[in-house]
Amino acid sequence: MKAEDYLDSGLLELYVYGVLPEDEHLAVAKVVNRNPDLQSEVVAIETVLMELSGLVSPGLNQGLKQKVLQNIDKKSNKKVKIVTSNYSYFGWAAAILLLGGVLWLLKLNQDLQTEIQVVESELNDKKVEVVSTEQNLNYLQDILENIKSPEFxxxxxxxxxxxxxxxxxxxxxxxxxxxxxxxxxxxxxxxxxxxxxxxxxxxxxxxxxxxxxxxxxxxxxxxxxxxxxxxxxxxxxxxxxxxxxxxxxxxxxxxxxxxx
Amino acid sequence: MQPDGLISQMKQKNQVAFSQIYDMYSENIHGIVYNIVNDVEIAEEVVQDIFIKVWEKSESYSEDRGRFFTWLLNISRNAAIDKVRSKAYKNKMKNSDFDDFSFFIKDSEDLDRKSEGFGLEKFVQKLKPMCVKIIDLLFFKGYTQKEASETLDVPIGTVKSRNRNCLNSLRKSIE
Structure with a gap:
């Protein structure tokens, strides 16, 4: 069928209605999209159908639009929530960091415990040293007392x-x-x-x-x-x-x- | 022409574009749905579902595959027909008696209409009963040519041309 033949065939009306079998519909779409005359015919058909269908509407509740917009907004937010599930990666990362931090703190704690033990042992050594030095001092004082006395x-x-x-x-x-x-x-x-x-x-x-x-x-x-x-x-x-x-x-x- | 810019913005989840598309098409979709479900409350419910679907599925519309209006029509008729087949609907609508879209137009003469609608309205009322019937089945209800020919008991080869002639008489009112 030539492009001009579509004009009077009645096929374009059914094409705009969307009631043709799918293969036929796609074939018409292909021809229409390439031919400006057919396109303007399709637009004219669509215009009268818009009028007709609008005429049948008993008037739409103005609040409905708000409801629809709220609804899609909610759905978009849900999407954002799905996106926030990407944040779960951050969550995991944070958990791993936290675990790392805890392990590091445990290690630090262990190091500090060891250090405390070392310092305690050093302190004990010093105490022993002090005691020994005190003993030595006492001994020397004793000696000094002795040699100061005239009988020596x-x-x-x-x-x-x-x-x-x-x-x-x-x-x-x-x-x-x-x-x-x-x-x-x-x-x-x-x-x-x-x-x-x-x-x-x-x-x-x-x-x-x-x-x-x-x-x-x-x-x-x-x-x-x-x-x-x-x-x-x-x-x-x-x-x-x-x-x-x-x-x-x-x-x-x-x-x-x-x-x- | 169809609003290609708005459609492509909507496909990218632009809510402002979607809102404008709602303004452009909601009355038409409502007309289609109302003609099928014949109940104001149910029709609004279905229209709401349809636009949510339009938002969610907008990526699936492609210019190569036809008109955006046609895409909307198919979604709308399918949603309305699904509703009509539902048990809840059947329970509510036991006593419905309506026939075709002209019933609603006659019925709503007293309503405040868009001025350009008045001309068309008169033409609708002058349409032959066969024209009302054929436009109702094909355009509003989405019947195939075969289904329409069986329902109206006319040869399948004449459905296309009859429909065109009937629609042309309406086009005169707005051209």
């Missing part, structure tokens, strides 16, 4: 020329209390497995009597020792002996010797 005599024991040249030990001896305070600050540290042994000496004939091992005597930092139950004496000697001490002094290992 000071005896210098020069270092042995071979074993401890240019040193000396200093002894404070009280024959009233039979106590000896010995400062060996200047003597070298005894090597491992060896200890200093202190001897009291009688001169004629030379008779050494062990008065103790410095390692086993109360001391201040192993430098100032206090020995008791010292027998009547005319001098003191210090020798280096194997751990546990010896019955007689090893004179080759004499470190200091002095007489009263």
């Amino acid at each position: 005599r000071k005896v210098t024991l020069p270092g042995n020329e071979i074993n401890a040249p240019n040193t000396r030990a200093v002894a404070f001896y009280s024959d009233e209390n039979n106590e000896l305070i010995l400062d060996v600050t200047e003597l070298p540290e005894p090597p491992k497995g060896m200890v200093y042994q202190v001897w009291s000496l009688k001169m004629e004939p030379l008779t050494p009597t062990s008065v103790g091992l410095l390692a086993e005597s109360p001391s201040s930092e192993n430098k100032i020792f206090k020995l008791q139950d010292i027998p009547d004496t005319e001098g003191f000697g210090i020798t280096l002996e194997p751990e546990g001490g010896s019955k007689t002094p090893n004179l080759d290992q004499l470190y200091a010797l002095g007489t009263i």
